[in-house]
């Protein structure tokens with residue numbers, strides 16, 4: 001089978017249905033191999049795979065040929081379409097925990113097959129912690145900052161995320177009314193939607209978080225994969241889902257600008273090439289189609305309490321949130337930091353967005369998780385609300401109310417003591 005069918009359709013001027021079908025077959029086959037390994041790893045009581053020293057195979061299970069498996073993996077290495085197809089194929093009977101294990105297994109195999117070697121084309125190394133992360137060598141604002149003197153990006157947002165991660169929360173419903181019993185989770189669960197080159201993901205993982213990272217654009221996925229291979233201590237805390245999120249399982253396209261190439265805009269049900277021309281005309285910046293992507297619902301793959309969700313998907317945030325409705329209703333999602341770009345959303349879109357977050361049970365601030373918070377009456381009545389910046393900081397109402405009633409103190413732990421102890 002020619003590997004070329006797996007190239008992103010951007011090179012062929014649009015989505016090619018012919019390219020997707022074989023990819024799904026290969027992905028399904030890969031899912032079977034990965035499932036088999038996953039099960040075997042569990043039967044052997046291992047927490048992961050001992051690729052170098054496999055345990056004696058079960059009599060009923062023939063050993064997997066690693067060479068062939070690596071070929072299979074190479075064919076499905078980057079495409080979000082194949083990753084989502086893999087999730088479909090495997091997802092039928094899998095719990096969200098098993099799906100996570102499968103996604104991490106995919107990553108482990110990617111590194112063990114050395115698909116990250118040599119460095120990804122068009123990449124550069126930026127310092128991160130005691131090691132390296134991979135970014136774009138040029139044409140990407142985020143990467144330029146990470147390579148620059150500051151070695152940083154969106155410092156204020158990172159600070160807010162880390163503070164939310166170490167904020168004490170109730171462990172049981174009975175704890176709700178007793179803020180004194182709340183604890184900062186030892187390994188807070190963080191969801192990074194629109195992971196881009198992985199800056200929030202690696203920061204959350206390095207601070208002790210367990211991360212679910214969603215990134216639809218294959219070029220970004222390749223960089224994050226390489227970063228995870230270079231940092232096993234981070235990789236063991238991260239599951240990188242190479243798929244976009246929306247309201248349903250569907251396939252769409254992704255565009256990005258030529259100076260901000262990692263920043264993907266999701267386009268569904270429109271001719272992507274025409275949209276790119278219109279965007280270029282309307283914004284004065286040059287946009288290109290980066291390929292087709294798959295979307296799935298967040299609440300299909302995440303089913304546990306979540307400390308923080310960060311969403312930055314260039315105007316597609318509402319769809320991501322709608323696809324997480326079951327999660328909001330059945331689990332505790334304490335903090336949400338989501339971009340709200342009025343230039344993309346329109347005033348009406350912004351109002352709908354605020355109303356939705358309010359109806360899901362969140363206080364909303366345009367400044368920080370500590371507020372000041374928007375007036376709920378203004379949101380529900382659809383009043384024109386000016387936001388000071390591009391981000392919304394949302395705190396679950398029950399959390400803040402219980403805290404305020406008990407003490408009227410600050411919700412977030414300002415110091416680092418709790419974080420260090422965790």
Ligand SMILES: *[C@@H]1O[C@H](CO)[C@@H](O)[C@H](O)[C@H]1NC(C)=O
Pocket residue numbers: 065066067068
């Ligand atoms: C695995 O497959 C490759 C390619 O077909 C073959 O050359 C190799 O001998 C196989 N290895 C084992 C252990 O069967």
Ligand SMILES: *[C@@H]1O[C@H](CO)[C@@H](O)[C@H](O)[C@H]1NC(C)=O
Pocket residue numbers: 003004006074075076077078115116120222
């Ligand atoms: C991904 O797989 C394709 C097809 O096998 C290959 O041409 C490409 O180099 C691979 N990319 C990476 C980064 O491994």
Ligand SMILES: *[C@@H]1O[C@H](CO)[C@@H](O)[C@H](O)[C@H]1NC(C)=O
Pocket residue numbers: 130131233
């Ligand atoms: C970097 O730091 C982490 C966490 O302290 C540690 O687990 C890892 O081994 C270190 N890596 C290197 C290359 O020193």
Ligand SMILES: *[C@@H]1O[C@H](CO)[C@@H](O)[C@H](O)[C@H]1NC(C)=O
Pocket residue numbers: 246247248249250268269319
């Ligand atoms: C599925 O998502 C696409 C893309 O957002 C949307 O156009 C479509 O209306 C959705 N379908 C349903 C049934 O919600």
